[in-house]
Structure formats: structure tokens, C-alpha cells
Amino acid sequence: MVASTWHHGVVARWWAEFNTSGPEIDYFRRFAEAGPALDLACGTGRLLLPYLRDGLDVDGSDVSADMLACCREAAEREGLAPNLYAQPKHELDLPRRYRTVFMCGGLGVGSTRAEDMQAMERVYDHLEPGGTFVLDNEVPYADGWGWQYWQPDGRATLPLPRREPGKRRVGSDGTEYELRSRLLDVDPLEQRVMMEMQAFMWRDGELVAEDEHLLTLTLYFKDEIVLMLERAGFVDVTVRAALTDAEPMGADDFLVYTACKPAALPSSDGRG
Numbered sequence: 001m002v003a004s005t006w007h008h009g010v011v012a013r014w015w016a017e018f019n020t021s022g023p024e025i026d027y028f029r030r031f032a033e034a035g036p037a038l039d040l041a042c043g044t045g046r047l048l049l050p051y052l053r054d055g056l057d058v059d060g061s062d063v064s065a066d067m068l069a070c071c072r073e074a075a076e077r078e079g080l081a082p083n084l085y086a087q088p089k090h091e092l093d094l095p096r097r098y099r100t101v102f103m104c105g106g107l108g109v110g111s112t113r114a115e116d117m118q119a120m121e122r123v124y125d126h127l128e129p130g131g132t133f134v135l136d137n138e139v140p141y142a143d144g145w146g147w148q149y150w151q152p153d154g155r156a157t158l159p160l161p162r163r164e165p166g167k168r169r170v171g172s173d174g175t176e177y178e179l180r181s182r183l184l185d186v187d188p189l190e191q192r193v194m195m196e197m198q199a200f201m202w203r204d205g206e207l208v209a210e211d212e213h214l215l216t217l218t219l220y221f222k223d224e225i226v227l228m229l230e231r232a233g234f235v236d237v238t239v240r241a242a243l244t245d246a247e248p249m250g251a252d253d254f255l256v257y258t259a260c261k262p263a264a265l266p267s268s269d270g271r272g
């Protein structure tokens, strides 16, 4: 099974155009401040760009060269020159070691369970002793949509039909965009969902680009992530409600995990 993501081509442009804000920017800032930091799966720089603007020492990495190109363009417009690396997270291999690695919206996106486990090990190896890994993750039951497709009767109805054309969004230069997605398959044993994603772009009313991608999403429950982090060698793993840092509750859609690399410890070989 090869995992894939849709964050290329038109979708990268969409992200650069429309996904530039959100409360996660302020939430993750304190981790970036404890740098040097790596923004893992940084995308088009929604978090990275504001931090660089504030003079923080943050590098970025992402599997998608297109997302990184948009990030670099936006950075250069402001006279910034970030270190950006195009690498899948499970093969992370960077020249630097970090005090903090943070990952917002990246776990299980475009990766299999084995790759996510490997990615945690790669992060561990990229942290200084005593460093921190922090990541958020949406709980699998967040919006309640689609559980019927995890059962045999529901799975038999997949793939769902393609959607009809919907509402377009207009970018800053008048370019119009539309994204359409549909569920193709669910693998309940692997807790994996496969989506087909279509992206369209029009200029002056004419369709100028049309992309189609597969998006693999691996879904995780809280304790799986804790166990994976511990298996990668992390200690003092904590789980909090995202954005508030409150004790997590069943109603929380997003959870934040922080995990420490021991201050003086065996290298990665010492993992349990």
C-alpha cells in the first residue's frame, strides 16, 4: 500500500491562497519560540511564515515540493529565506538538530501507520537531548461523518459517486478554484480512509488546470498515539485539548500531544 497526498498543483495554490490563518498559529508559537524548531509537514507555511516574520529560528519540511514552492514564494516576497526541505516525514534526514519539532495537521495525512511510526523515530533522532515533539491530531469521531462506511454494508456502497460542480472560491488575483472530494474506500483494520480529490482552476472563466489525486488518511485514537510516541523512545508524553491545554474530554475534536526526548539518553538504539 502506497500512501499519497493531494497537496500538489492546484491544491497547493488553494492552500497558499485560502489557508493562511487559524488559531493554531498562536497556539504553536511558544513551541517555535523554544527553537531552533522544525515545522514538520509545514505545507505552504501557514504557521511557519508568521513565525519567520517574528524572527524565530524555524525550518520547514514537507513531502510536497509544490506546497514548499508556494511557501518559498510568499517568504521571498517578504525578504525571508527559510530552510525548506522536500522530504516525506518517515524519511526525514536534515542537516540540523532541533530543540522543538512541531507538526500541525500532519499525522496520518498522506502516510501509512508504519510510516507514521517511522516518522516519530525520525523526529526523535532530529531532536537535541531534552527536546520536545508536539503534534495535534483530529480524533477519528470528530464530525461523526461516515462511520456507516466502516461496516460491511456501507463499504459495499463504495466508492461514492463523484460530486456535482459546487461553489468556486475566488483568489486574490481573480483566479477561481473548486475542490471536490469523494470517499473511495475504508480499511477498518488499518483505520485508513482513501479519498479521491479533484481540484479545478479557472482564469477569466476558462478552465486552465484540473488535478486529480488520492488522499490516504490514517485515523488514530488517543492512546495509540501515546503508545507510538513511547515506542519511538519519547518520555513524559502528555495529551491536552488543543488550543486550551485543558484536560482532554470526549467532546474535544482536536488533541495535542507533547513528548520529550530524554536529556541524557541512549541514542535511538536505546528505544524500547
Ligand SMILES: C[S@@+](CC[C@H](N)C(=O)[O-])C[C@H]1O[C@@H](n2cnc3c(N)ncnc32)[C@H](O)[C@@H]1O
Binding pocket: 004, 005, 007, 019, 040, 041, 042, 043, 044, 045, 046, 047, 061, 062, 063, 064, 067, 087, 088, 089, 090, 103, 104, 105, 106, 109, 110, 111
Ligand atoms: C493538512 S496540511 C497541514 C499543513 C500545515 N502544517 C498547516 O497547518 O497549515 C498537511 C500537510 O502534510 C503534508 N504531507 C502529506 N503527506 C506527507 C508526508 N508523507 N510527509 C511529509 N509531509 C506530508 C502535505 O503536503 C501538507 O502540506
